[in-house]
Amino acid sequence: MNTGRIGTAGWLKSLCAIVGLTATVASAETIVVYGASGRVGEVIVAEALQRGHDVIGVSRNPDSLAIEAPNFSAVQGDVTSLESMLEIIAGVDAVVITVRGLGPGNTPEEAVTSIAAETFVEATGVLGQEAPRVIQVGGGTTLRVNGEYGFDNPEIEPGTPQHANAFGHWQAIEAYAAADGLQWAVLTPPPGAMSPAAPGERTGDYRLGGEDVLYDATGDSTITMADFAVAVLDEAEAAQSLNRRAAVGPPE
Numbered sequence: 001m002n003t004g005r006i007g008t009a010g011w012l013k014s015l016c017a018i019v020g021l022t023a024t025v026a027s028a029e030t031i032v033v034y035g036a037s038g039r040v041g042e043v044i045v046a047e048a049l050q051r052g053h054d055v056i057g058v059s060r061n062p063d064s065l066a067i068e069a070p071n072f073s074a075v076q077g078d079v080t081s082l083e084s085m086l087e088i089i090a091g092v093d094a095v096v097i098t099v100r101g102l103g104p105g106n107t108p109e110e111a112v113t114s115i116a117a118e119t120f121v122e123a124t125g126v127l128g129q130e131a132p133r134v135i136q137v138g139g140g141t142t143l144r145v146n147g148e149y150g151f152d153n154p155e156i157e158p159g160t161p162q163h164a165n166a167f168g169h170w171q172a173i174e175a176y177a178a179a180d181g182l183q184w185a186v187l188t189p190p191p192g193a194m195s196p197a198a199p200g201e202r203t204g205d206y207r208l209g210g211e212d213v214l215y216d217a218t219g220d221s222t223i224t225m226a227d228f229a230v231a232v233l234d235e236a237e238a239a240q241s242l243n244r245r246a247a248v249g250p251p252e
Contacts, residue, residue: 111168
């Protein structure tokens with residue numbers, strides 16, 4: 001569990017400032033971000049660029065990625081296509097998947113989150129030891145509150161978008177957990193409109209848990225998008241939740 005953690009890049013820059021050195025953070029590492037034009041994806045891209053990573057932003061419409069940075073490139077890609085994914089992720093260090101979307105039947109199997117995980121697992125089988133690590137953004141309904149998973153709510157009925165979304169996220173976790181030979185993490189923010197939908201300043205503080213929603217001393221589970229992005233980039237750099245799902249929440 002990680003309590004009150006400051007982002008790796010921020011810590012290193014502070015240390016270098018004390019000793020009078022210039023910090024170069026992760027300048028040689030390349031990170032692919034699927035869903036880079038989304039609300040969460042764009043914040044993750046910004047955090048990665050601030051740390052000095054080379055970032056490849058993937059979107060069905062790369063023209064929407066109007067980011068001017070020498071270490072950023074926008075490409076057209078489909079997270080549900082094995083051929084497309086192999087063209088983009090070969091040779092990179094880490095892949096971040098922050099996508100959503102449902103099929104016409106509103107089934108978990110049609111959820112983009114589920115298909116994306118299955119596609120990455122298949123890509124890993126092709127790339128073997130050269131496959132990058134993957135961090136996928138999970139859904140809050142897959143976390144427990146008072147011992148019960150959010151998707152067990154009887155109001156979430158099969159055939160509804162809520163059901164497809166919740167169980168699509170769950171099937172993504174299961175796909176990674178059942179696979180051999182890959183390095184993965186699913187980082188899950190609190191459910192509802194709290195995080196990572198919550199705006200706010202970047203503090204660099206967050207906490208990692210397991211299957212349960214995390215609360216601070218006041219009973220609040222909110223974490224801002226910026227601090228959630230810090231957790232994602234820390235995971236990309238340090239693999240602190242390797243091969244498991246981790247809840248992300250505020251410090252105690």
